[in-house]
Amino acid sequence: MPGLGASFGRGGATTFQQDLANSDCIVIMGSNAAECHPVGFQFVMEAREKGAEVIHIDPRYTRTSAMSTHYLRLRAGSDIALLGGVINHILQNGLEFREYVKHYTNASVIIDDRFLDTEDLDGLFSGWDPSERRYDTTSWSYEDMQVSASAGEREQGGTMGEQAGHGGQGAALSHGEPPHEDPDLEHPRCVFQILKRHFSRYTPETVERLTGVPAAQVVWLAETLARNSGRERTAAFVYAVGWTQHTVGVQYIRAASIIQLLLGNVGRPGGGVMALRGHATIQGSTDIPTLYNILPGYIPMPHVHEDASLKRFLEVYSSYAGFWGHMPSYFISLLKAWWGEAATPENGFCFDRLPRISEDHSMYQIALGMREKTVKGLICAGQNPAVGSANAGLYRRAMADLEWLVVRDFVESETAAFWYDSQEIEDGDLRTEDIGTEVFFLPAAAQTEKSGSYTNTQRLVQWHHKAVEPRGDCRSELWFYYHLGRIIREKLAGSGEARDRGVLDLTWTYPTEGEIREPSAEAVLAEINGFGPDGKPVGAYTELKDDGSTSCGCWIYCGVYAGGENLAARRKPWTEQPAAAPEWGWAWPANRRILYNRASADRHGKPWSERKRWVWWDAGTGKWTGEDMPDFVVDMPPDYEPPDGARAEKALRGDKPFIMQGDGRGWLFAPSGLVDGPMPVHYEPDESPIENLLYGQRSNPVRQQLRRPRNPHNPAEGEQGADRFPYVLTTYRLTEHHTGGGMSRYVEHLAELQPALFCEVSPQLAAERGLANGGWATISTSRSEIEARVLVTDRMHPVTVDGRTLHQVGMPFHYGPRGFARGDTPNDLLAMVMDPNVHIQESKAATCNVRPGRRAAHRRRRGPEPGAG
């Protein structure tokens, strides 16, 4: 998400799945869309039927590859090299959509003269501080732009850039333009030239050496994309966790974003970047977040050191230009939603009641905190980290170090049962009688037993209605947290302590329904939508104020309950609506289906072509109009030039479509917002069987490694012992199962479809290691070893990397010891090593070894090897 946010302004898919049917060329990479998004995949099939190229690029030939017109095989973890090769070919051959690039991106902007590229520093950017292991990003800024005012930059604190990465904030503009730019894109320090130089070493031959994709195919890919871009044609990228689950995951997305900006595909029908998020509502879980570092609507969580006062906080995080210029309205409306009457201008709207973060408090840090006993209790709701966490064995042991654990689920998952049924118990490494954790298993209601909303991967909020009452003691999350809060407030009632005001002053009365007193989900939705000074629901986030007269639980959802109607519950059939189907559900922001859609028209507001028209300027009515809600100030003309002193969206020009960005442009070069570089760099995964052929800097310098005795790393190529793990390991999903398996392995007619853990190996690797189809294999890393059944298949062909034959071993990760479909847990093999922007683990590329036969009955633990740092 930060990759998209830093590039375009919002951390969300830029388009909707139905729009893929309009595409002339779809590249599916870092995604197995047919298997993991089968329902949305029908639109890819529609595109194929209309003659579109569908190109699947993946280390494995999957069910998605089977549906594609072309399949390219690449080494897991080398995607940036391939994408860089495409960027290089575009730039070297002048294949970019020039007019779009010149006016809609920051290609012309001149960068600070202190900036040094990976070309200069052998794989590092300027500002690298090796003792702190982080970048000082000031040299990455635009020349003479006020960097200190840009949001997302932190002087202290460990969590730089995530929030801003969800939407890149900007700095002071002059009449909507940055101080220094070269409209001809020739200046050596303009973004365009920097980009060109940065990617110049990603030649087809070099890319072939790194990725295993033949040079001719690299060229073919770039040419095919270019041929299907421009005025008359558009191309789309589709990605998922095959990209994000890497230590450079965010930069993978940045690379695709750069391609799409260069080819002019963003904001256009059949174009854009379709981020395929998983689950029914994982998009919703970052919009109204369960993440520690953001508040609803991607407002940053205040930091303990610097954000002492509301005024300071707003200063740091508001943007001079673009819609983040109204951050105070969004934020103060949020505080009013939470603290209601108690939030007044005098007390800073209860700003100091918000918790503060001091460091990385993400999931893996919590796990280590559990081990170190600084985290004493855990509520684990609808998640199965005993199976789904990287280094799952460490996580299970960490749970044994807790004082108390609450698990809410509708099956007794591996997480709920860790204390008596786990690999550690089986091996005798943990004994139930020695585990001091007090475990509460609270049964959860299923999705059919409660009402609520889902926000899916295309930002579409859809309501689901309760069909039956939950049985027995099963209760929804809403019920649990509401009544938990109610009981806590009852216990704290009458307290004089200042620290209890935060809980006691919350607005916490919702109507409840039925015998079990289920809170009204619709009432919560209304609160999220927000209310105006008249107490009526607000219609749009433009109505929010910073004086405390409005409330809004999440500014990007403002409008979902406009007019008091639950717009997320709309179900008008697509056959009765125009193409964007605006009356099915409600999408944020403001029910726009394709983001940045002003870019579907040229500078003067005219569609680039009739074939690809989407949104355009109607001079007669003085409004933007078209097939979709315009993602623009609706009455701002295309030739609008901001006067002096204009702020927020008024500070942006009428020909700048990326209205969340501080300069209104798509960012080819990201001067702020990401901690590991303004442009993507090919780095090797943390565990890789080869050196980085491009640079001395081997892997992402800022990646989070969390090295501990129980979280060792396989030796890298060149280190002692590297040949113990010569194969590339990748993990993935199957259609038939769902994440940690709680919703599928316990259901008989799903479990029987894929009843056992298996590894996929090529016939060549099988022959080399003596593996038999249908037999057993043991796969090992320095963390653990597990056993799996063997599936020998040509879909796992070895790749040729730098002249060497490299074998890849793949495994679906869903399995654990419980349920009907059982198996060892592949996440036991992986280390906790993460992307530094979003703390997502690298589960897509590691190294391993494999041998025939089952593992020893008592699995041998692997401690740190001598010499492994």
Next chain:
Amino acid sequence: MARIETESWPATYDGAARERVGFFTDTSVCIGCKACEVACKEWNLLPEDGFVFTAESYDNTGALGSETWRHVAFIEQDVPLIETAGDGDDDGNPMRWLMSSDVCKHCTSAACLNVCPTGALFRTELGTVVVQDDICNGCGMCVPACPFGVIARRERDGDGRAWKCTLCYDRTKDGLTPACAAACPTESIQYGPLDELRERAAQRLQSVQQQGFAGARLYGEDPGDGVDGFGAFFLLLDEPQVYGLPPDPVDPTKRLGEMWGAAAAAGAALALGVAASLLGRRG
């Protein structure tokens, strides 16, 4: 008293017969998601039939049976999906993965129905073939009769009856789409009036061939075939036996004349032989 049961749909319905419906399964757009298998099991409350890892590609179901009425087959082949002139877009390892959702064919001339002695198997007013589970006594005659190996006897839990796809009779009766077709995300499984499906399939075959899909063909669309045309027919991308389907299925009851004729001759020979045995010594 028992009635004589002959099959002559739609005449047997005396005007109450409805338009014949069926399935057209277009395997060229099947993504192998198995939503059809799951939807069928859920609607029909079918039990699991074994947690067995087969190592046969992604097919752990194996075949149709009494507990599985939709079965997705997976075949990995080293030929390309689309016959191209070679535009530098492959790495020299052509590959395709055929996927296909198999189902009861609801034959026009249905062997299972023809051999059923209890009348449990019958043809509905929609032209589909259904087993009445309150009548079937598990004689097993239908099982080897079916040229496709569809219908099977459920042995678990002491059940003993024959079970197969009902083409969701309980849904189609009321104008609903069968569960599998409703669940299929890519419309690989299409449901509707059979003659409409046959027209659509003919056009689809042309389109698929034009797109260059190797080996595309229709299977079961011809009313002149050995079962007088399938009620559920397919577009395949290779020969039927690659999918485990018979290349030239025939309803064996079409040759009953031959069989009874041979039996009559043998019976006559038996009678003659018996009669002849009385000639000769008494003891």
Next chain:
Amino acid sequence: MSKHRPDYYGRPVIKQPVWKTEIGWYFFSGGLGGAAATLALVSRLAGRRGLARRATLVSALALSASPPLLIKDLGRPKRFLYMFRVLRPTSPMSIGSWMLGAAGTAAGAAAGSDLLDVAPVAGDTARTVAGLLGPAISTYTAVLISDTSVPVWHEARRELPLVFAAGSAASAGAAVWLAAPADERGPARRLAIAGSAGELVAAHRMESALGELGEPYRRGRPRRYARAARRALAGGAALMAAGRRRPMLGRMGAGLILAGTVCERFAILRAGNMSADDPRYTVDPQRERVAGRVTS
């Protein structure tokens, strides 16, 4: 992975018959009972009352043993009466069930009339009904298994009825020989020997006509059963011929013939299972047919 593997992971195309050993025994008892009923009628018409009584008794015993075997083999035995809900002319099992019901009842009535010495006219009528149905009872089972998709049965549909007829004759002859007094045995002996010879010829003819599809008779269990059947029938017939003067040999011969006909039926049953199990047997002939149509 292969380019055009001609089958789906070696899995069968059709389903194996679910019939168990009871059905093999039924083929034996029903065939024996039908032929014995025919012998009963013919000998009664020829005035050989003593022989007729014995043959009637044998047929009644054999035919009354048949329904329990069939009922036990049902998936839902308690629903056996559902066989009589309808008469389906296209179903050999339907026709056979009705015929067996009629013939068994008739044979039992005739035997009862004989044993109890009552209602002789009714008894004779019943004997006639059973005797007329006899040949059909002995041969319809061939139609029943031919009317399936099992290649080794369906493709032998023209030859199988004679195998069943001859075997029924042989077993009925042998059984009645054992039941009849020495001075009545002649026809039974001749029937047993002729039936055995006929069975050997008919079985050979069937296997030859099948060609490659007959391979199951040359492998595994079916082969062992078929070989045992051949040896028992040949040896049994020879012993029965010698048994005209030496009853001991005759008894041995009769026993061997009975065993031989049982073995032949199980050979056929097991060959069917094997034929259904290997996809080649279903696919290869069909592919040839398709190819033939394409070129012609």
